[in-house]
Amino acid sequence: MAHRLRPVEHEFVRTAPVRLVFGREVSAAPERVFRALAEDVTGWTEWFGAVTTARPLDDGAGREIRLRGGTRFRETVLVARAFEVYAYRVDVTNAPGARALAEEWRLTPAGTGTRVRWTFAADGTAPFRLALRAARPGLGRAFRSAVTSLDRRLGT
Numbered sequence: 001m002a003h004r005l006r007p008v009e010h011e012f013v014r015t016a017p018v019r020l021v022f023g024r025e026v027s028a029a030p031e032r033v034f035r036a037l038a039e040d041v042t043g044w045t046e047w048f049g050a051v052t053t054a055r056p057l058d059d060g061a062g063r064e065i066r067l068r069g070g071t072r073f074r075e076t077v078l079v080a081r082a083f084e085v086y087a088y089r090v091d092v093t094n095a096p097g098a099r100a101l102a103e104e105w106r107l108t109p110a111g112t113g114t115r116v117r118w119t120f121a122a123d124g125t126a127p128f129r130l131a132l133r134a135a136r137p138g139l140g141r142a143f144r145s146a147v148t149s150l151d152r153r154l155g156t
Contacts, residue, residue, distance in 0.1 A: 002092050002093065003092065003098075004091065004092050005089075005090055005092065005099060005100050007089065007091065010078045013103070016100070016122055016123055018121070018129050018132050020119070020133075020140075021120075022117070022120075023115060023116065023117040024144055024147045024148075025110050025113055025114065025115050025116070026154075028113060028114060029109075029113065030083040033116060034083045034084070038086045041056045042054055042056070047146055048149070049145060049146060050067045053066035054066075061077055062076050062091075071093065071095050072092075072094050074092040079104075083107060085104060085105065085107065087103065090102070095128075096128070097124045097131075100124070101121070101122050103119065104117075105117070106118075106119070116147050
């Protein structure tokens with residue numbers, strides 16, 4: 001059953017009760033990584049293995065995301081600052097126990113490539129927060145795999 005989450009702003013990625021932060025360098029330039037994240041939403045299914053459906057909504061102001069296993073998200077884009085940061089919050093999900101969710105993809109030049117940092121920020125019931133912390137290793141693997149696939153897809 002889908003439920004509406006508490007609307008949060010971009011600062012939530014720094015203040016959330018649960019913050020999972022992952023980073024990796026890729027050879028693609030920040031401009032190319034940003035375009036893949038923010039402008040080619042449907043392309044997420046090609047490089048992020050957990051994503052089965054990704055489509056922009058409201059002329060790019062929102063997104064619909066579906067994951068393997070059936071989790072669904074309706075999201076609002078909070079920040080799309082070219083070549084630097086792409087962040088969004090989840091407005092509606094079927095994930096039990098979630099009260100607020102936001103994600104941030106921060107891009108920093110690293111030589112000729114990019115340092116990609118993904119922050120997954122959440123609040124929810126105590127069991128939800130505990131489960132999310134326990135899922136940290138799996139989310140880290142999913143992030144590393146996705147960013148590696150994205151780099152390959154960008155052909156650098």
